[in-house]
Amino acid sequence: FLLELGEIIARSLLNLKMNLRTQTLLEESRNMTEELQKNEEQLQEHAREMISTQLKLENANVQLEGKMEEAKHANERLHLMLEHASEIISIYNSDGMLTYVSPSVINILGYTVQEMISGKDKERMGREDATRLAKTFDRLKETPGAIESLEYSFIMKSGERIRLRTSIRNMLHDTAIKGFLLNTTDITESIRVEKEQRLKTRMKALSENSLDLILRISASGVIYYANPIVEDYTEFAPSTIMNRNLSEIPFRQVFKDLLDEILSSMAVSPVKQNLQVTLPMEMGNFSTERILNVDAIPEFLESELETILVVGHDITESKRIEKEIKVQNLKVQESINYAERIQSSILPEISHIQKAFPRSFVFYKPRDVISGDFPWFFETEDSYYIAAVDCTGHGVPGALLSLVGLFLMNNLTSLQAGISAGVLCEMLHQEVRKALKQDRLNPGTRDGMDMAMCRFLKKKPVMEFAGAHRPLYLLSEGEITVYKGDRKAIGGLKHPKKPEVPFTNTEVPCRRGDKFFFFTDGLPDQMGGPEGLKYGSGRVRQVLLENPGFTIPQFNEFFKADFTEWMGEERQLDDLLLIGIEV
Structure with a gap:
């Protein structure tokens, strides 16, 4: 009995210990479960933060790529602008050597950037002009920010000689430039236009002082210009006939018929014509005649007849001399001898x-x-x-x-x-x-x-x-x-x-x-x-x-x-x- 009782007591104690151990383990398990739950919540919070951070990074990357693409497009636009610009931008260092030239040099001068940097910049401008450029650099070194202008001839890659104007600024002190900044423009066309304008001015002056009759008439018969000598042949001052139609002006019939013939023939075939006309003239109480050799020259605008230039040269004296020469045929030999001295x-x-x-x-x-x-x-x-x-x-x-x-x-x-x-x-x-x-x-x-x-x-x-x-x-x-x-x-x-x-x-x-x-x-x-x-x-x-x-x-x-x-x-x-x- 005692043995059985002892076993029972022993088993009871063992169960009690086991229950206590189990409770302890359950308590530890519950604590661990709570701790795991907390850790899981923290991990979930961290995961949410990481997802949010990843989204922000992805947005930042998208924005960065957009900025990079925008910068690339801006760089391409800048390059295109420089390549197709109407002037050449170049930089020379303090020793007068070319270190940079804009891509527009290809379109303007025909040379590549590398060809210019390799020496074509001075080789094709001529020795004297290169010396002038070097002296300009030397002068500008003394004055930071100073500007000078230089004009010179330059031979393009095609062999054509053009005129260039260059503005030179001393930017040696500028940390980004560290040299002389040059802006160069082709002025060949502007020089040509200026020359044409000077010639037009001279031509007008010559016309005003010419002894020839000069008229400019529209295809419809309006007189746009008449030089002073017109009055000698028509008795009308230029100011009274300009900007008026021929039909409104009571010219002498011979002169009117001449201008009408020119207009009608030009309407059919606008080519240069040469005519002669004999005009009656009144000189005080005397009547005489003058012979005009008239050139009618068509002037076009975009292939359409715009105006007709009428130039009348008085050949009365020439005609008189011609008649005299016919009478003096017997003096041919003397004339030949005289001609020999002239020749x-x-x-x-x-x-x-x-x-x-x-x-x-x-x-x-x-x-x-x-x-x-x-x-x-x-x-x-x-x-x-x-x-x-x-x-x-x-x-x-x-x-x-x-x-x-x-x-x-x-x-x-x-x-x-x-x-x-x-x-x-x-x-x-x-x-x-x-x-x-x-x-x-x-x-x-x-x-x-x-x-x-x-x-x-x-x-x-x-x-x-x-x-x-x-x-x-x-x-x-x-x-x-x-x-x-x-x-x-x-x-x-x-x-x-x-x-x-x-x-x-x-x-x-x-x-x-x-x-x-x-x-x-x-x-x-x-x-x-x-x-x-x-x-x-x-x-x-x-x-x-x-x-x-x-x-x-x-x-x-x-x-x-x-x-x-x-x-x-x-x-x-x-x-x-x-x-x-x-x-």
């Missing part, structure tokens, strides 16, 4: 040619008293131009054409600085056609001229040659080189089917001692010799090759003697001109 005075003096080319000669032998062949010489700042010119015919016709050629060549060379030999020939070709009215339908003349045109550059060992049916012979170190020129004359009629090609400009390097010879066809075409043949170009080459050691004076004497001997008893067929030059 001699106008043609370049041989001494002027020899001053430019000390080792040179001109073998000039007209067939008649006056000549259609002539030597031409013109000096410019950088070049000597010299040509052997052969006008159509000889005698009086050739001499008259020679004066046309001489004056046109002088004018073209004076007005076109640095014109090449080829371009000069081409422009002369067009001007001769205009002067002889060969650019019109049914021209009355086919006359023109052949020539060998040479341009010797003063500062370079090179010469330019262009030939109109005439060659150039170069004798250098005993060898002959022949430059044949173009198969094309100066002036004359256009070929109806064959398109014209501009004259070729040939550059020929010059070495000391080189001898150049060019001549008109009067030399090779002269008949004579033992068998009555032409002198020929081959004989000229033969003389040069057989006597390479001759000096220029020796060649001069040899050709004179050889030509005279060759001609013998034959008559001279044409004017002759041979020019020799040693450089």
